[in-house]
Each structure stands twice: as structure tokens, then as C-alpha cells.
Amino acid sequence: MNFVFNSFLCFCFLTSYGCLKSENPENTPRIGEFYIFQNNIPIYETIDRAMLIGKVNIGDSLEIVDVNVPDKKKGFWYKVIHKGKFGFIPMNEELQKKLLAFGYKNEKGRITASSLRVRDKPNLNGKIIGSVIKDTLVDIIGLGFVYEKIDTKYDTWMKIRTSEGLVGYSYAGYISKIQNSELNEADATKIYGFIEIIEDPVYFVQPGGREVTNLDPSPCGYNKVEEMPRNGTIHLTESKYTDQGITYYKIEYSDNADGCYYGYRGWISEKQVIYFDDIYSYTMKKYGAEFNKKFLDVINRHSNQELNVKTLTIVESQFAVKEPGYVFYEVNGDNLYFEYKGKYHFAGKFTGEFGDINNDGTMEIIQGGGCGCLCSEALVSVWNNGKIETIFRESPAGQLQWSIESPFLIASRYEDSLKVTEGEITYYELKNNRLMKIEGPPE
Numbered sequence: 001m002n003f004v005f006n007s008f009l010c011f012c013f014l015t016s017y018g019c020l021k022s023e024n025p026e027n028t029p030r031i032g033e034f035y036i037f038q039n040n041i042p043i044y045e046t047i048d049r050a051m052l053i054g055k056v057n058i059g060d061s062l063e064i065v066d067v068n069v070p071d072k073k074k075g076f077w078y079k080v081i082h083k084g085k086f087g088f089i090p091m092n093e094e095l096q097k098k099l100l101a102f103g104y105k106n107e108k109g110r111i112t113a114s115s116l117r118v119r120d121k122p123n124l125n126g127k128i129i130g131s132v133i134k135d136t137l138v139d140i141i142g143l144g145f146v147y148e149k150i151d152t153k154y155d156t157w158m159k160i161r162t163s164e165g166l167v168g169y170s171y172a173g174y175i176s177k178i179q180n181s182e183l184n185e186a187d188a189t190k191i192y193g194f195i196e197i198i199e200d201p202v203y204f205v206q207p208g209g210r211e212v213t214n215l216d217p218s219p220c221g222y223n224k225v226e227e228m229p230r231n232g233t234i235h236l237t238e239s240k241y242t243d244q245g246i247t248y249y250k251i252e253y254s255d256n257a258d259g260c261y262y263g264y265r266g267w268i269s270e271k272q273v274i275y276f277d278d279i280y281s282y283t284m285k286k287y288g289a290e291f292n293k294k295f296l297d298v299i300n301r302h303s304n305q306e307l308n309v310k311t312l313t314i315v316e317s318q319f320a321v322k323e324p325g326y327v328f329y330e331v332n333g334d335n336l337y338f339e340y341k342g343k344y345h346f347a348g349k350f351t352g353e354f355g356d357i358n359n360d361g362t363m364e365i366i367q368g369g370g371c372g373c374l375c376s377e378a379l380v381s382v383w384n385n386g387k388i389e390t391i392f393r394e395s396p397a398g399q400l401q402w403s404i405e406s407p408f409l410i411a412s413r414y415e416d417s418l419k420v421t422e423g424e425i426t427y428y429e430l431k432n433n434r435l436m437k438i439e440g441p442p443e
Contacts, residue, residue: 026084056082102145112174357404409430
């Protein structure tokens with residue numbers, strides 16, 4: 001087995017970190033470490049070998065703070081820290097047989113061999129402690145400074161960590177380094193579960209990457225960060241990925257009921273969530289003493305279909321219909337459920353105000369385009385055989401105030417001064433669950 005020290009690699013490593021001149025070993029950044037193969041390796045106080053300050057043995061910790069430190073004889077040295085003190089070790093081919101230098105790394109690698117062995121030391125004599133199959137992603141936490149030929153390849157050894165936490169050494173010739181930007185859905189583990197967010201969350205573009213912004217893509221246009229789930233929210237997750245020993249869960253959502261309105265996407269650390277597979281059991285355990293079990297069953301089924309589950313808030317609604325026996329509830333503010341003859345049902349989502357346009361005892365829902373009842377758009381939804389159904393959408397130009405003066409829905413146009421303009425009032429009449437515009441004011 002032939003070893004050749006790659007001086008250019010060390011030079012690049014040096015320029016990346018700069019020359020470290022601190023005289024305090026405790027505060028000096030470490031840029032790498034040695035794997036020690038033999039005992040009694042000498043460490044010198046200076047690069048002239050004037051004083052031996054100690055020896056290192058197999059299993060000792062020996063970290064690197066600088067490389068390519070020149071001496072007067074055109075040789076080069078490692079500057080190291082051992083037992084809290086600086087020291088020097090010569091960089092030569094003979095020494096590479098006794099200890100092997102690794103630069104610290106924080107990179108990703110993809111296995112290219114059908115099955116790559118992981119060993120307890122960086123050579124072919126190392127005990128096999130595991131293996132990783134082709135296309136598996138691993139963390140590269142150390143890159144060897146010495147190249148050697150194995151099979152037809154000429155490369156270094158890497159210190160790696162698998163997603164299961166196994167740490168060892170593998171030959172770099174069968175590991176392809178990648179960037180975080182190359183990670184894709186195929187690299188994540190597919191799951192179907194839920195997370196409850198237990199503190200103010202931080203979302204990342206990718207596991208271990210930077211935080212998401214409103215300029216990052218989502219399933220529906222750009223991310224809408226302000227809509228991403230907050231502390232106390234429960235959310236579906238269908239992907240997880242482990243980066244540097246931390247598992248991240250992916251969440252995403254798109255509000256596309258009326259076209260692509262908004263969406264979000266991001267990854268959140270396991271440190272900020274509780275993960276569970278069975279939302280039914282989790283909800284029952286958390287809310288069972290407070291809410292009716294049959295009602296929770298219906299909410300669970302509906303929530304799974306919506307793919308976006310929130311912490312439960314249930315209040316009795318003011319919505320009413322003329323048929324007796326119905327009791328309505330609002331769940332999480334914008335979901336309307338009802339109880340009828342001991343059974344619970346989901347009626348639909350709603351946003352807006354309740355009112356009875358035609359005085360028939362059954363309410364309608366009037367929404368002013370998401371901005372109250374003063375807006376350029378109006379939506380009217382009606383009760384129709386156990387469901388909330390939108391029957392009317394109007395988008396005239398300008399600012400309008402929508403109000404009910406039974407039996408009419410009225411749109412009053414405003415000027416910039418917010419004064420009603422004469423002749424700019426439109427009347428609508430509700431008949432057979434259809435809203436019709438009336439020409440001119442009613443008599």
C-alpha cells in the first residue's frame with residue numbers, strides 16, 4: 001500500500017482557515033484531528049526538535065490547529081494541541097504510517113458503491129462495523145489528508161456518520177460529495193404522521209440549512225411565512241430527514257380551493273415538535289376529557305382529509321337553520337360542524353358574518369372578500385342539505401359595504417371620503433338559494 005501526502009490539499013486547507021496565531025490553546029480553533037495507529041509518537045515544543053514535550057499513543061486525542069508550518073530546512077510541520085498545550089509534529093511520509101490527519105468537515109456525501117463498508121479505523125485492516133448501500137446519504141465529518149490507491153481508485157479516507165448515528169471510516173473513492181442544494185425528495189424518508197409544535201418554531205429551507213423566507217418557493221407560489229404553523233399547532237408531515245443526528249420533519253400546504261391563493265413549505269427540527277403516527281389516539285388522549293368522543297371522531301376524519309390539523313378550539317355557533325334539532329359548532333374559527341339527532345357532521349369552511357337575508361329562519365354567510373364587509377368582492381354561502389354552499393360571487397369595481405336589510409342584500413358604494421354616493425346602491429334578493437340583482441330600488 002503506497003502513501004503519498006498531498007501538499008496541495010493541505011495548502012488549500014490552510015488558506016481556508018488562515019494562519020492561526022493565537023497563543024492560548026483553549027481559545028484556538030481546531031481544524032482537524034489525527035487517527036493514531038501506533039504508540040510513542042513524539043511531540044516537540046518547537047519546529048527545531050530542541051525539546052520533546054510528550055508522546056501520543058493509540059486512542060489519544062490529538063487535534064490540529066495549523067498545517068504547512070515551515071522550518072529552516074524546507075520541511076513542514078503540523079501545529080497541534082495535546083493535553084492543553086501547543087506542540088509540533090513533522091509532516092513526512094514516514095509519519096503517515098503511524099498517524100493519519102483528517103480535516104474537520106460538515107458536508108454531505110452519496111454512496112456510489114453497491115455496498116460500502118464502514119470501519120473502526122481508516123485503513124483496510126480496520127474492523128468492519130457496518131455498511132451503507134448505494135445512493136444512501138451520509139454526513140462527511142472528516143476528510144483525510146493522505147491519498148492511497150485501492151482497487152482502481154486513488155483517493156483519501158473519510159470519517160462519516162450515517163443517519164442511524166454510526167460513526168466510522170470509509171474509502172472516499174466510493175463517496176460522491178454533494179451540496180445541500182442537491183438534496184431532493186428521494187433522499188427523505190416517506191412517512192405519514194403528525195407533529196405538534198411545542199415552542200416558537202424555526203423553519204428551514206432544507207434540513208440543517210438556512211431559515212425560510214417569503215421569497216422561497218411553496219406548493220402555491222412563494223412561501224407565506226406568516227401563515228406557517230405556530231406554537232400549539234398540529235400538522236401533517238409526510239417526509240423526514242436526519243442531518244447531523246437531528247431529525248427534521250417537512251410540512252407544506254397550499255390553499256387552492258379558489259385558485260392558488262397561498263402556500264408554505266419548510267422543515268422543522270424534532271427538538272421543537274412532538275411526533276405521533278395516530279392522530280386519533282393522540283387527539284383522544286389530549287382532548288377526550290373535554291370534548292364529546294363522537295365529535296372528535298368526525299373532526300379527526302375531516303382533519304385528515306384537509307391535511308392541516310390545528311389545536312382544537314370548539315365553540316357553539318350563532319349559525320341557525322329553521323329546521324329544529326340542529327346545533328352548530330365552530331371548530332378552530334373557520335370550520336362549521338353540526339349535531340343532529342346525536343350524530344355530528346362537517347358542514348363546511350366559512351369566513352364572514354351570519355345573517356338571514358330573506359327572513360326564512362335559516363341563516364346565510366356573507367363574506368366581504370376577506371376584508372370584513374367593506375370590500376370590492378362579496379361571497380354569499382347558503383345552507384343546502386347539510387352543507388355550506390357558495391351561491392354568489394360579485395366583484396364590482398370600487399369599495400362596497402355589504403349589509404342585510406331583509407329581505408335584501410345591499411351593496412353600498414363608497415367614495416374616497418367613505419360617504420355613500422346617491423344612486424350607487426344595489427339590491428339583491430334571495431330566492432330558492434339563488435341571489436338575483438334587482439334593477440332599481442324596491443318599492
